[in-house]
Amino acid sequence: MNSEQWIQKSDTYIMKTYGRFPLVPVRGQGCRLWDADGKEYLDFLGGIAVNNLGHCHPRVVAALQQQAAELIHCSNLYQIPQQIELAELLCEHSFADKAFFCNSGAEANEAAIKLARKYSRDNYGVQRYEIITATESFHGRTMATVSATGQEKVQRFFDPLLHGFSHVPFNDVEALEAAVTPATCAIMLEPIQGEGGVNIPTAEYFREVRRICDQNNLLLIFDEVQVGMGRTGKLFAYEHFNCAPDIMTLAKALAGGAPIGAMLARNEVAAAFSPGTHGSTFGGNPLVCAAAIATIRTILEENLLAHTVEMGGFLLAELETLAKKYPFVQGVRGIGLMIGMSLALPAAGIVTKGHERGVLLNVVHDTVLRFVPPLIVTQQDVTQMITILDCILAEVEA
Numbered sequence: 001m002n003s004e005q006w007i008q009k010s011d012t013y014i015m016k017t018y019g020r021f022p023l024v025p026v027r028g029q030g031c032r033l034w035d036a037d038g039k040e041y042l043d044f045l046g047g048i049a050v051n052n053l054g055h056c057h058p059r060v061v062a063a064l065q066q067q068a069a070e071l072i073h074c075s076n077l078y079q080i081p082q083q084i085e086l087a088e089l090l091c092e093h094s095f096a097d098k099a100f101f102c103n104s105g106a107e108a109n110e111a112a113i114k115l116a117r118k119y120s121r122d123n124y125g126v127q128r129y130e131i132i133t134a135t136e137s138f139h140g141r142t143m144a145t146v147s148a149t150g151q152e153k154v155q156r157f158f159d160p161l162l163h164g165f166s167h168v169p170f171n172d173v174e175a176l177e178a179a180v181t182p183a184t185c186a187i188m189l190e191p192i193q194g195e196g197g198v199n200i201p202t203a204e205y206f207r208e209v210r211r212i213c214d215q216n217n218l219l220l221i222f223d224e225v226q227v228g229m230g231r232t233g234k235l236f237a238y239e240h241f242n243c244a245p246d247i248m249t250l251a252k253a254l255a256g257g258a259p260i261g262a263m264l265a266r267n268e269v270a271a272a273f274s275p276g277t278h279g280s281t282f283g284g285n286p287l288v289c290a291a292a293i294a295t296i297r298t299i300l301e302e303n304l305l306a307h308t309v310e311m312g313g314f315l316l317a318e319l320e321t322l323a324k325k326y327p328f329v330q331g332v333r334g335i336g337l338m339i340g341m342s343l344a345l346p347a348a349g350i351v352t353k354g355h356e357r358g359v360l361l362n363v364v365h366d367t368v369l370r371f372v373p374p375l376i377v378t379q380q381d382v383t384q385m386i387t388i389l390d391c392i393l394a395e396v397e398a
């Protein structure tokens with residue numbers, strides 16, 4: 001079937017939860033995708049910061065094929081070697097001692113919220129359960145994570161929300177300190193806000209956040225669902241800020257495109273979960289864990305963190321050159337390959353023009369172009385994208 005035919009069938013059978021583009025990718029390799037009509041696209045969205053190794057990375061494909069032929073699923077009633085090995089890898093490379101696995105970012109954050117509440121209740125009593133999060137944050141689409149998210153557009157229509165969340169401006173120490181009450185049990189933040197527009201806080205902010213947590217015995221939860229797994233040039237974004245959390249959540253890029261979520265914690269905190277307190281049927285099954293192990297090993301063994309720093313620096317510099325050329329570009333910011341370009345106008349039209357010219361771009365917060373290409377992106381890929389973007393911005397100006 002061609003793209004047109006797929007789009008018609010989609011209208012018939014798929015619920016309209018997304019504003020989907022009329023684009024039907026059917027094959028991918030590295031930083032490139034091909035649609036059902038055979039047209040090629042250079043991918044600077046990477047499945048929304050999921051395809052950090054690009055599409056169909058040979059090591060991920062091999063791990064999935066091999067594991068699929070051996071054992072796909074058994075149950076968390078039994079021990080799962082791939083899950084154990086993945087937990088060891090994540091703990092060895094982070095602040096954490098223990099891992100819990102689920103299937104998505106929202107589920108990882110649900111697990112973090114439940115663990116924080118349970119830990120606080122065990123240690124300080126039932127009156128202490130509130131979690132402070134940031135405005136413009138994004139933590140997922142389940143009821144608890146919608147309640148945690150600081151964006152009206154995500155929350156509206158779904159009242160009553162889950163009780164026990166308050167929101168303060170991001171990167172504002174005073175507002176955070178003022179929001180702490182005797183009922184507060186945790187602070188939950190993205191180290192860099194993704195959906196909120198690629199918002200990067202000061203290093204000083206997280207030093208102060210950690211101090212506020214320590215002084216008030218609050219748990220610090222980092223939602224690294226988007227910025228973890230090498231996206232910023234460190235395996236985890238918190239490493240930039242010299243500020244370790246007590247709980248961290250991962251998902252998007254963790255298994256090279258296979259659906260997974262993880263919630264990591266220090267031993268003392270993790271101990272609040274005892275058998276029967278939380279769980280997931282699929283969470284951490286052999287298939288996805290094999291893909292995640294291959295993904296982490298590839299990031300570490302193929303020096304992708306250093307490559308991310310290098311390519312991120314190159315992309316940022318090229319975007320800054322464009323920013324100087326076009327007065328409606330307000331600014332460019334980023335760490336590693338997590339880069340935002342603020343415009344003085346809605347950016348949706350730029351994405352459509354990108355599709356016409358064979359490049360996948362992305363907008364967050366209406367006016368921010370977000371660049372989250374695969375970490376394996378090359379200098380030639382960046383140059384190709386910049387050339388196309390330059391043409392599009394020239395069109396927009398005219």
Ligand SMILES: *Cc1c(COP(=O)(O)O)cnc(C)c1O
Pocket residue numbers: 103104105106107109138139140141190194195223224225226251252
């Ligand atoms: C994408 C995202 C989520 C939600 O992940 P899902 O897998 O879609 O549930 C949560 N937090 C952040 C920071 C994200 O970017």
